[in-house]
Amino acid sequence: MYTLNHEQNRITPIAVKTFSELGFTERKHLQEWLAHQPDALGEELLIIQKEFDGFDDTRERLDLLALDKDGNLVIIENKLDDSGRDVVWQAIKYASYCASLTKLQIVEIFQQYLKRYEPNQEQEATQLIADFLDAPDLDEVKLNLGNSQRLMLVAANFRKEVTSTALWLLGQGISVQCFKVTPYVLGTQLLLNIDQIIPTPEATELMIGINAKEAEEKTTEVVVKSRHNVRLAYWEKALEVFHNSHCSLFNNISPGKDHWLSAGSGVSGCPYNLIFLQKEIRVELWIAKAQGEENTFIFDYLESNKSSIETAFGDELEWLRLEGKKSCRIQYSHQAEGFNKERWSEWIAWHLEHMIRLEQAFKKPLQAAAQSRKTHSLPMGQML
CATH class of the missing domain: 3.30.1460 (Yope Regulator; Chain: A,)
Known part of the structure; x- marks a missing residue:
């Protein structure tokens, strides 16, 4: 990222920093940023839980759980300066756990989230979900159909084994997206850039076109x-x-x-x-x-x-x-x-x-x- 000096007709690079250098943490900062601004990931998402641990016989927690505009569950896993080797495996596990969630369970999960994190919200989870999905009521929609769960991985840097696995999963019809987040310092101002690197936006459009018929068969x-x-x-x-x-x-x-x-x-x-x-x-x-x-x-x-x-x-x-x-x-x-x-x-x-x-x-x-x-x-x- 560069600043542009119109008078001198020159560009100057902006200093790139790591989250660690700036004192930011995964749970307290990156997770909160995305929870309050989920459209930073390129689409409208409804966050329905943070640190979700509602899995039987395990103490594991997924960072953010969301719904997309088609009623699919979105598992969002955040890392800071390094994705680590196991982030894809971790996200896949969470997706498998979430695959069995019913509409009623999803509503209850969101209602618990509202009670804990948005106590001033007057509307119930059922109405908020229906409004988000542009439906007259929740009876009109289907949530979490089949194997429709999506994975979003967020980190400053992705290891080769992670990107390679993500690309392979895409080829198998699993929805995986990798977002590279980069902090910058410009004087006293902090900037954050979020780029979708897998798949690229152009590749996403192509895949949507190719899989349109299959997607239609999975709808209601x-x-x-x-x-x-x-x-x-x-x-x-x-x-x-x-x-x-x-x-x-x-x-x-x-x-x-x-x-x-x-x-x-x-x-x-x-x-x-x-x-x-x-x-x-x-x-x-x-x-x-x-x-x-x-x-x-x-x-x-x-x-x-x-x-x-x-x-x-x-x-x-x-x-x-x-x-x-x-x-x-x-x-x-x-x-x-x-x-x-x-x-x-x-x-x-x-x-x-x-x-x-x-x-x-x-x-x-x-x-x-x-x-x-x-x-x-x-x-x-x-x-x-």
């Missing part, structure tokens, strides 16, 4: 297809009932395969949604304009009229401002055996009744909120 395609067919059938029946009712919201809406069905509310970016899940059904107003501040403005306006809106609806609603996210949501849910076709007429009747009530409760307040957002002439708490 059959499960997803089945769920899609169930949802499509439900929405077909539901829309038939809606079209024969005095609720006109969904008159021009076609059935789909998603767990949701949207209809316009008359305010752009704020649709009404019908939600159909395996264990829950609900109706909701989704506030999802392009700008996050618009969404929070409308949500806050509506919430300031919470009492009158809930009185008009006839029950208490869930007000989800969703801090840190762009959209907001106001919903009413009901526990249901969604995929039990014998009770579909019951769930459809529930959807129809509560969507009618939701629209009636929000129609005027939502228009007033949108107008207030445009003109700022209406005080919060006053409806048209």
Whole structure:
């Protein structure tokens, strides 16, 4: 790594240091850096445990355990200035131990992590995992399928026997990545560079293309297809009932395969949604304009009229401002055996009744909120 002097048209090397020289340790420093910034390893990862020791009949601990965006477990082993000879064998052992972990066990492991390291986290492990995997709930995803466990090895230097073994494992279809971490000193500032050396990013893309068919076979395609067919059938029946009712919201809406069905509310970016899940059904107003501040403005306006809106609806609603996210949501849910076709007429009747009530409760307040957002002439708490 070099500094560039534009005026002199010269480059100057930055001093390379070892972690030992700088007084850094594996567990106290390198491990913590990666636990709090896992995307430094080149992708989105959800850290679910540190120093994991939940292996039967052994006292061994793996450094970091994570989930990737496909629901695969990722075993991250950290070394400092030297990878050592046995790091690959160590990581493989941990992967074999983790291969038998069930979805329930993974959730429990993450919940223990949250309790110990993030006590202020309000959301449960199940919801955080579902959010990370962009799923409506945990029933929609599969975790730790088959031999899908991945290995990430992190060190300042890798011995030849380590890189040779890693390359051989890659050839056998085992997901192994080696990351070289190098500390630098620039004046009083410390810098850290992280390079993926095995496989190179270009080789990774090539391998992904070559193994695409095999990867597809390992996914939950059959499960997803089945769920899609169930949802499509439900929405077909539901829309038939809606079209024969005095609720006109969904008159021009076609059935789909998603767990949701949207209809316009008359305010752009704020649709009404019908939600159909395996264990829950609900109706909701989704506030999802392009700008996050618009969404929070409308949500806050509506919430300031919470009492009158809930009185008009006839029950208490869930007000989800969703801090840190762009959209907001106001919903009413009901526990249901969604995929039990014998009770579909019951769930459809529930959807129809509560969507009618939701629209009636929000129609005027939502228009007033949108107008207030445009003109700022209406005080919060006053409806048209």
